[in-house]
Amino acid sequence: MQVVNVGVLGLGTVGSGVVRLLKDHASKISNITGRKLVVKTIVVHNLDKKRDIDLTGIKVTNDIEEIINDEEINIVVEVMGTVATAKRYIELLLSAGKHIITANKDLIATYGSELAELADKNNCDLFYEASVAGGIPILRTIVNSFAADRIIEVKGIVNGTTNYILTKMSQNNMPFSEALKSAQELGFAEPNPTNDIEGIDAAYKMIILTQFAFGINVTLDDIEVEGINGIDLADIKEAKNLGYNIKLLGIAKLVNDRISVNVGPVLVPETQPLSAVQNENNAVLVTGAAVGETMFYGPGAGELPTANSVLSDIIAVTKDIVLETAGNRFNDFSREGKQALPEEVRYPYYISLKVKDQPGQMLKITEVMTKLNASFHLIIQSEYDDTYARVVMTTHEMSQKQIKEIIIGIEDLENINVIASYKILPE
Known part of the structure; x- marks a missing residue:
């Protein structure tokens, strides 16, 4: 059976899980892909660190060039957890024609479009299922x-x-x-x-x-x-x-x-x-x-759940290699979009206040709400300490613009402090 060699950047929690699952499920993966997947080289920061994983037959190095210059390595998994270094390494690897799989959500959220363009240019896959929600595909x-x-x-x-x-x-x-x-x-x-x-x-x-x-x-x-x-x-x-x-x-x-x-x-x-x-x-x-x-x-996290999502990407890339269909974007859907205006986004809200326990305080709060055309759904008052009361309010639906103005208005009132204001998810 033909071999697809894999390189790994990082051997922490997720990296160890990837190596472990590739070894434990080698036979099943071969049946699905028609190829034998082998971890050939792993790049780590600290060569002297002891690791609780079988690395027999795997080259462990601190030199990224060992993977970049190895024409036998087809797929590289990046699970380093950095942004700047990971970006630099992935750019070099894509330019060398390596398919990339990463779990790095910070990197993808910040530079995903840029890296996808480079992957396109070099006819490489760039997948990152594990970057969101761990083991959930x-x-x-x-x-x-x-x-x-x-x-x-x-x-x-x-x-x-x-x-x-x-x-x-x-x-x-x-x-x-x-x-x-x-x-x-x-x-x-x-x-x-x-x-x-x-x-x-x-x-x-x-x-x-x-x-x-x-x-x-x-x-x-x-x-x-x-x-x-x-x-x-x-x-x-x-x-x-x-x-x-x-x-x-x-x-x-x-x-x-x-x-x-x-x-x-x-x-x-x-x-x-x-x-x-x-x-x-x-x-x-x-x-x-x-x-x-x-x-x-x-x-949403953990060694094996996240590693399992990485493996689903490895299998997808291997199938692309076998079918000679590599180089397609993970997600081709793209369109122009504008940001919703604060007055368009509407929710009911929960507001909790620290209010000095004296007459007329609720009237002040009500006046702020009325001025901004907002209304209460429920008001609960309880003791905060000897001087202050805790007032909790839920509101009817209002816009983000309204709630921001209400909070500013209440905070301007003497002897009334906003503890929290949170959206309420409608049923």
């Missing part, structure tokens, strides 16, 4: 299964770290700092968790999902991003009392044929499927004009 599903449908909205939990933290806060009454520490101890969060807890990681994934679902390129600057580091345990409890769970959601949707993309905490009704997604799991809901709402659920 969402990108290839959108490309293949929704090709004949018009996608209206893509929303979901696309960051396992934040979902784990919010699950612990909700189920165990655990403060944010303790939940984060637990996530770090279990390896769900990095020592520096900034990208996760501030919503940046989720935003990068939504950039990729938006391009696949709508054919529209957006950048990080186009996305309204809010993380979970400001979420108060009291708001999680209050949301539960009202029949909601707070989740960090990425939402991309068409509004009057314009695109709206945002990432932030959202109150999700307990009756909604996303509300039940716990711990490090991810879930993506795709709404099509023809098919309606479909949900894709699974582990």
